[in-house]
Amino acid sequence: MTKLFKNETKIKIKTENIKTKVNWRILTKFIVVHNYFVLFKINKQGHNTHLYSSDFLIVRRTLEFQIKITFDRPYKPAEDKFAVEFVIGPSPQYSKGTYIPVFPNEERQSVWRGRIVETSDNVVTMGITTSPECIVGKYMIYIGVKLPYNIYYLKHTQSRYVFLNSDPVFLDDEEEREECVMNELGIIYHGAYDDVSERAWNYGQFEFGVLDACLFIMDKADMPLSNRGDVIKVTRVASAMLNSRDDDGVLVGNWSGDYTYGVPPTSWTGSVEILLDYAGSRGTPVCYAQCWVYAAVFNTFLRCLGIPGRVVTNFFSAHDNDGNLKMDIILDENGKLDRNRTKDSIWNYHCWNECFMARSDLPPGFGGWQVVDATPQETSDGMFRCGPASVAAVKHGQICYPFDAPFVFAEVNSDVIFYRRQKDGTLEVVKVNPTHVGRMVLTKAVLHDGRRDITDQYKFPEGSPEERRVLEKAEEFGCQREKASLPQSDVEVEIPTLDVRVGDNFDVTLQFKNHSDQRRTADVYVTGTVVYYTGVPSAEVVFKTPKKVLVRGEDYMHKLVEQANIHFIATGKIKETGQIITAMKVITIHNPKLIVKVTGSPRVSEEMYVSVEFTNPFKFSLENVDLRMEGPGIMPFKRKQYSLIAPGTSIMWTETFSPRRAGSTKLIASLDCAALRQVYGETELTIQQ
Numbered sequence: 119m120t121k122l123f124k125n126e127t128k129i130k131i132k133t134e135n136i137k138t139k140v141n142w143r144i145l146t147k148f149i150v151v152h153n154y155f156v157l158f159k160i161n162k163q164g165h166n167t168h169l170y171s172s173d174f175l176i177v178r179r180t181l182e183f184q185i186k187i188t189f190d191r192p193y194k195p196a197e198d199k200f201a202v203e204f205v206i207g208p209s210p211q212y213s214k215g216t217y218i219p220v221f222p223n224e225e226r227q228s229v230w231r232g233r234i235v236e237t238s239d240n241v242v243t244m245g246i247t248t249s250p251e252c253i254v255g256k257y258m259i260y261i262g263v264k265l266p267y268n269i270y271y272l273k274h275t276q277s278r279y280v281f282l283n284s285d286p287v288f289l290d291d292e293e294e295r296e297e298c299v300m301n302e303l304g305i306i307y308h309g310a311y312d313d314v315s316e317r318a319w320n321y322g323q324f325e326f327g328v329l330d331a332c333l334f335i336m337d338k339a340d341m342p343l344s345n346r347g348d349v350i351k352v353t354r355v356a357s358a359m360l361n362s363r364d365d366d367g368v369l370v371g372n373w374s375g376d377y378t379y380g381v382p383p384t385s386w387t388g389s390v391e392i393l394l395d396y397a398g399s400r401g402t403p404v405c406y407a408q409c410w411v412y413a414a415v416f417n418t419f420l421r422c423l424g425i426p427g428r429v430v431t432n433f434f435s436a437h438d439n440d441g442n443l444k445m446d447i448i449l450d451e452n453g454k455l456d457r458n459r460t461k462d463s464i465w466n467y468h469c470w471n472e473c474f475m476a477r478s479d480l481p482p483g484f485g486g487w488q489v490v491d492a493t494p495q496e497t498s499d500g501m502f503r504c505g506p507a508s509v510a511a512v513k514h515g516q517i518c519y520p521f522d523a524p525f526v527f528a529e530v531n532s533d534v535i536f537y538r539r540q541k542d543g544t545l546e547v548v549k550v551n552p553t554h555v556g557r558m559v560l561t562k563a564v565l566h567d568g569r570r571d572i573t574d575q576y577k578f579p580e581g582s583p584e585e586r587r588v589l590e591k592a593e594e595f596g597c598q599r600e601k602a603s604l605p606q607s608d609v610e611v612e613i614p615t616l617d618v619r620v621g622d623n624f625d626v627t628l629q630f631k632n633h634s635d636q637r638r639t640a641d642v643y644v645t646g647t648v649v650y651y652t653g654v655p656s657a658e659v660v661f662k663t664p665k666k667v668l669v670r671g672e673d674y675m676h677k678l679v680e681q682a683n684i685h686f687i688a689t690g691k692i693k694e695t696g697q698i699i700t701a702m703k704v705i706t707i708h709n710p711k712l713i714v715k716v717t718g719s720p721r722v723s724e725e726m727y728v729s730v731e732f733t734n735p736f737k738f739s740l741e742n743v744d745l746r747m748e749g750p751g752i753m754p755f756k757r758k759q760y761s762l763i764a765p766g767t768s769i770m771w772t773e774t775f776s777p778r779r780a781g782s783t784k785l786i787a788s789l790d791c792a793a794l795r796q797v798y799g800e801t802e803l804t805i806q807q
Contacts, residue, residue, distance in 0.1 A: 149198040150190040151261045157184045166300065167282070169751075169779070171326035174256070178424055180285040182247045184235060187261060193242045195223065195234070199264035202232065202244065204257040207343045214344045215253055219262070220246050250285035251347045254423055255333055280329065282424030286349050287475045289426050297564045298426035298474065302750040303784055304417065304562060306410045307569060308467050308651070308681070310704040311433035311557040312615045314569070318786045318800045319414045319429075320388030320750050323422035328390060331397035332422045335359050335368065338401045349425060349475045350506060353490050354521065357503035360416045360492035362403035364501050368396045368415060369407035371494055373650055375679050380405025384680050385790035387746050389418035391755045408651075412492040413469040426474035430489075430572070433558045435468035436532035437495060437652075443532045443592075443599050445555065447687075448539055449548070449698065454643045455687050456539060463653035464555060466683055466704050468493070468529065470504070472561070477508060480519050484508040487575070489526045498522050509575055515591030527592060530556030530576045535600050536689075536700055547602040548698040553580045608634035609692055611642070613703035620682060620707045620794075621675060621736060626660075626667040628688055628701070640699060642690035648674060649704075651681040659684055674707075675736075680795035682707040710735055712787050712799025714747075721806045722777050728753070730787045730799065733768040740791050745771055749785040752777040752805060777805040 156175045161183040162168040167176040177183045185202070201219040210217035212228075220232040222244055229249045236243040257280075289295045302321050309315035322328055336346060339359045345351045359367040369392065370380065377383075383406050386392065392404050392415055407415075413429045420427030436445050448459040470491035477485040488506035498504055498521060507523040508516075512530070517523040536549040559573045578584035589599060610631045618624045626646065632638050644667050646660040657677040660667055674684060688701040710732070718726030730747060734740055740763040748755040753775035763769055782804045789797040 149193065149200070149263060151187060151200070151263055154185055154187040154259075154261055157186065160184060169300070169302075169324040170329060171324060172280070172329060174280055176280045176282065176329070177248075178282045179248045179252055179254075180250050182245045184243055184245050185259075187242045187244060189240045189242065192240055193237055201262045202246065203260040203262055204230075205260070206253055206255055206257045215251070215347065216343055218252070220244075253343055253347045254283060254352065255336075255343065255346055256280050280333075283349055283352075287425045287473070289474055293564050295426065297562070298428050299421050299424060301421075301565070304414065304429055305567060305569070306414060306429055306469060307431040307560045308410060308469075309706045310466055310683075313617070313704075313706050314433075314560070315706065315708075316569070317796075317798050318387075318784055320390065320748050320784075320786055321414065321418040321421060322388050322390035322748075322750050323418050325390045325750065325754075327394050327397065328418065329422055331393040332419050334397045334401075335419065338367075339365065349473075350477070350479065352423070353420070353425065353473055353475070353488070353506050354503065356416065356419050357490050357492050357505055358501045360412055360419070361407075361494040361502055363494040366401055366403055368392065368404060369412060369492075370403045370405045371408065371412075372406035373408060373652060373654070375650075375656075377406055381744075382406065382680065382790050382795060383408040383411050384795040385744055385746060385788055386411055386414075387786045387788050388748050388750075388755065389415045390748070393418065409465075409493040410469040413471050416471050416490065416492045420471065420473050428472050428561050429469055430472050430559060430561045431467050431469050432529055432556060432576075433467045433560070434555050435465040435529050436555045437463060437465060437468075437529070443528050443597050445532050445534045447534060447536050447700075448545070449536060449689055450539055451541060452641065452643075452691060455645050455689055457645075457647075457655065457658075459539065464534070465653050466649070466651045466681070466685075472509065473506065475506065477506075480508060480511070484511050484516070484519060486510060489522075491526075496525060498525075513576055513578070513588070515588035515595075517592055517597065518595045524592075524595070524597065527597065530559065531589070531592070532556075533600055534702075536698060538698060547600060547604065549607075549700055550600055550602065550604060551700070554702065605697070607692070607697045607699060608632065608695070609638050609640065609697070609699055611640075611688055611690070611699045611701045613686055613688060613701050615703070616705055618705055618707050620678070620709050621671040622707075623668065623670045624705075626669060626686055626703075626705075628666070636694070638695075639693040640690045641693065642688055642699070644686060644688050646684050646686045648677045648679060649681075649683050649685040650679055651683060653685070655685070678707065682709060682796065709794065709797050712789055712797060714785055714787050714799040714801040716785060716801055716803050720777070720803055722780055725774055725776050726752075727772055727774055728785050728801075729770055729772040731768065731770050732763070732789055732797070734763045734765055736794075737765050738793070739764050740793055743789060743791040745787065745789050747771075747773065747785065747787040749775070749783055751779045751781065751783050752803075753785065780805045780807040 165177045170176050204218045207216045220230045222232050222234050231247040233245045235245045304319040305316050339355050341355050361367050362370045395404050417427045445462045448456040472487045487509045490505035494502035504522045507526045511519045512527050517527045532555045534551040534554045537545040538548045560569050563570045612629045647658050648656045656679050659674045684705045686703045713731040716728050743760040745758045758771050784800050787799045
């Protein structure tokens with residue numbers, strides 16, 4: 119520890135209460151600290167931390183906060199020497215940024231700046247401004263007064279300060295800051311790019327215990343305190359810690375459809391229950407998650423620590439583990455899909471996060487939004503994590519920069535390659551689809567429930583000169599693309615979009631366009647397969663050769679998995695030319711909705727009622743049904759179970775709640791059972807003071 123004052127005695131600061139032995143007869147001749155007070159209301163409002171449910175003062179880096187110190191007599195700047203000292207961790211050291219003395223005058227300053235704001239009688243109001251790089255975490259505070267032969271310390275044992283990120287992640291746009299840091303409610307997009315579904319999510323970053331849980335995640339990772347001031351290192355560690363693959367992190371991934379020993383991913387309504395369970399068990403991973411759950415909980419972590427974050431959905435997202443930008447689909451010699459040899463999969467959608475930060479480690483222009491992804495797909499530096507990867511670098515093909523930019527680049531830019539397998543086993547490229555992958559990238563709009571298409575932030579328009587230059591640049595850094603030059607087919611086939619409710623019969627119709635002036639004859643095969651949203655097949659529903667295919671509810675109902683997707687691939691060969699034609703379409707089967715209603719006076723602390731209604735529309739019973747409901751700032755997570763909901767019967771679940779704070783919010787509900795997943799409902803309400 120450095121010395122506070124000239125010729126002073128060195129004292130090692132520990133986190134337990136410190137009070138050195140003092141000769142009180144001498145002490146009375148000098149100024150003595152009676153107490154100090156943190157100005158909670160002024161500081162929390164000024165630092166936009168007033169929504170946190172915490173007894174501690176929570177402030178943001180680089181913004182001044184104030185404390186009042188009461189002495190036994192009026193303060194005399196020329197004679198009285200004191201310092202406000204902040205310590206974090208078990209063995210605080212000045213050189214590591216875990217011990218910071220703050221002085222009340224301009225002449226003597228450390229890495230944090232202090233100033234006297236006001237003096238009144240025996241009370242001194244002191245302003246303290248932290249450095250941009252200070253550690254994010256919990257600090258204890260001491261007041262040290264210089265005496266002739268020693269230092270007298272006063273510490274109030276309940277005082278803790280939590281410093282959050284600010285300057286390195288500062289967003290100039292005020293509305294963007296309000297959305298990406300302060301908003302507790304999110305919308306997560308899923309489904310298919312031409313049939314987008316959405317669900318609400320309670321990030322709950324201000325709920326009681328969530329901040330402690332986020333700090334615990336860094337503790338569980340054994341992250342050095344000295345690294346916790348670096349937003350790049352914080353997000354990279356969190357990317358690994360949000361999944362449990364190699365470090366007993368927060369969430370266990372499960373894409374099997376069997377969720378016997380945990381909560382199905384489709385059942386969660388928010389992050390609070392997950393984070394509190396993880397922290398309350400001192401680090402036992404929570405079951406289960408899929409990509410949107412990882413992204414949603416990661417978003418809570420980011421916003422809770424003051425890092426602007428948003429959940430992003432990439433439709434038709436390639437999972438490319440070798441960076442060759444190729445998704446391979448194998449056909450037999452007649453153009454029929456060969457399921458046994460087609461191993462690559464394209465996720466119908468994939469959710470990741472973007473966080474906003476300066477990137478001093480990269481050239482100018484590559485700061486701003488960065489991709490971070492906690493879904494465990496591939497390892498990065500030996501751990502399952504991804505990012506932060508500059509979105510600007512991905513768009514411009516500059517994938518040489520850290521971290522994991524080639525993987526993200528492939529997720530939005532890979533080509534779908536169709537191969538025809540000859541009798542001798544050789545593969546011939548017969549079609550290249552360069553526009554299927556990364557079809558659309560969505561995130562929630564700023565301060566309203568609309569969607570925002572940010573595809574142009576990841577890639578230039580398909581086929582444009584800029585896109586060609588980007589692909590050439592990416593190839594310089596090792597990406598490989600298919601270079602086969604194929605003649606343009608004069609026949610096209612499409613599968614139109616359908617709006618299908620679960621249990622409905624529906625027709626899949628093929629639409630052909632003949633661009634030639636001659637008659638064409640096509641041998642076409644249509645395969646319909648129930649798939650997980652990751653593109654992995656579960657069960658084949660239909661295999662037909664006619665122009666129109668009837669799909670009956672009884673054919674697919676008992677085969678559906680939680681995302682209720684059927685992937686249709688039409689492939690065939692033109693007899694006259696031998697050319698291969700293909701079309702792909704994901705049909706999302708839409709589930710029924712929950713009806714959520716609120717009654718009562720929408721005022722803070724007034725009792726209100728919320729009811730959730732559901733009618734079983736099927737000819738079979740729903741068993742072991744799990745209902746969940748919550749709303750940020752108004753109602754904590756609640757759960758109810760029903761052993762059986764018979765065909766055609768209805769249930770109504772009613773709960774009381776008393777809003778804790780004013781403002782616009784939502785109540786979110788979900789219903790889940792083995793036979794029916796992804797059933798949601800919500801209602802908006804505005805609470806008055």
